[in-house]
Amino acid sequence: MIVEANSVRFDSLSLDNGASLAPVDVAYETYGELNSKKTNAILILHAFSGDAHAAGISHETGKPGWWDNCIGPGKAFDTNKYFVICSNILGGCRGTTGPSSVNPATGCPYAMSFPVITVSDMVRLQKMLIDWFGIERLLSVSGGSMGGMQALEWAVAFPDRVVSAIPIACTTRHSAQQIAFNEVGRQAIMADPDWNEGNYYSHKPPARGLAVARMVGHITYMSDDSMREKFGRRLRGKENFGFDFDVDFEVESYLRYRGSEFVTRFDANSYLYITKAMDYFDLTNGQGTLASAFASSQARFLVISFSSDWLYPSYQSQEIVRALRTRNCDVAYVELQSNYGHDAFLVDVAEQTDLIRGFLASTYEKTQ
């Protein structure tokens, strides 16, 4: 399945901080066919470092999408039945307007003059895309990690536009520890002199700071167990310790590789803006109970968490479930057993596939 990247431009988007962006481009991909009644559309929401290329083989890069094991014919999000849309988030660096985009008022990249955005802003832009498609109600919204946070925001902000939501490995608001890990990443980037207050687009990017930020991220995406299985204390290409500061252990080599590879595909300022949006996210907006936040929600929910995910631990998904049950909402919850930590929703997808397939089928049936 070779897929093409698409893009649509909207005149302007009003933001939570009072500013507005004009114009705003949205990069997206679609998989499968929209039916004539437009009742089979599913919006997939990507995580922090994802993009619109969720499935298939990219025409440009030849690479598979980040959730290609879950989206396609016969897969969890079955493109023989459903029309699947995925767009790059606002603030991103993969086709949708973000800090690396050119500010039409100046002809230069926004850099740090880009407004601070929120998950709610991201979702409002996605809704403009869905309106543009002429889709009245999405059969489902789904994603893991920050994608799950967007799915929750969709269900609360646009309750009459969402038949179901599948938030995976996520939370309704970041804990102090989650904020702390994001802050470390931001500080690592801003500590790099090449960051230059965000003005690096005509020079070299803050590669070292961004790489360190990404290394921290990768540790939080894995579990203690999965790192033991994958690396243990194995040495990299040597029989004994080097007694120097080159790579000794395989895990060091892996982190250095992941850090430097990330720099080639991600914008450091996007890192700052997107992590800030995650930290600001609070489904209650700091007011009332979580249950009251779901007051007008009409969606069915399938909430999934993973036993070894310590970045978005199961108790955070269980908070969602308790709040929904308090509102007597239709919610199914499963904690899947997996050693893969937070990465599980991307890599350990067999059971997740069964759950999603069944949930979508029954949801689709009810809407016909």
Place this chain on the structure above:
Amino acid sequence: MIVEANSVRFDSLSLDNGASLAPVDVAYETYGELNSKKTNAILILHAFSGDAHAAGISHETGKPGWWDNCIGPGKAFDTNKYFVICSNILGGCRGTTGPSSVNPATGCPYAMSFPVITVSDMVRLQKMLIDWFGIERLLSVSGGSMGGMQALEWAVAFPDRVVSAIPIACTTRHSAQQIAFNEVGRQAIMADPDWNEGNYYSHKPPARGLAVARMVGHITYMSDDSMREKFGRRLRGKENFGFDFDVDFEVESYLRYRGSEFVTRFDANSYLYITKAMDYFDLTNGQGTLASAFASSQARFLVISFSSDWLYPSYQSQEIVRALRTRNCDVAYVELQSNYGHDAFLVDVAEQTDLIRGFLASTYEKTQ
């Protein structure tokens, strides 16, 4: 209790990597009185960022020692009964020879020409100090975190010199995750241009990189729960989000403060060398079972871990206990309930105090 820092110089120390250091200074403090038979001496071993000032009020700085709540008259390590010694570790930056020390061969700081050291090297230097005191057998060796690793090394390397050992919140070898967190800290330091391949002693130190490294460390020292209790999502000095990249959340302010404060008291190259020593540490030296490593150990053990410590999880302490029991060694183990994460051994000391006090009293009784 006002305490004075002391120092002793040894001619040379042979190292695991084949090199030797000459001379080697050791900074130490003592509390209480050594009895005439020299049977009441306890060696306290500090953690990664600690120093010789474990207890009392420093004559120089006016500050209390890092374990002042555990060492003193009537405390866990009761200085009315015991003679307590604590020295700064080899590779440190608080009086004992380390990378910031002047290399007598060049008249310049060693910097990265300092040899890569091991926990075993640290312990061999401590043994020279104990020999210098004329102490034949230590009543106990104890410490938390890397201090616990040193206590284990003492019991294995010098079995006839240690009556008991109290390793707290530690491990016999770093897991992939523990190595990974250390590697991130090292990469953050080495990514800072001010690090300058370690040659910064006549310029400004790599303050930004070292601060980022320390921030990561602090997250791992706390638990998700204790961070929620201490910070939650409270904003710092504002009612609403700033929609900028200044401090929004209290946890951000705390991390930035801790990072910048650390820079004033710790040497970045020491950070590199000491974390490397921790990562290399393996009580089995990569050969045989853990039980066989304890083959010649004669000490009694009190092993303590903390329920919310995810940096040195209880399963790592339980591995020690299983190995000791396999050798039919005298070992007591307690997992203490605490929300404070890895920091618990420093801050949540009430139950720990009871355990240590009783263990030391019975150990002392047996030796008389």
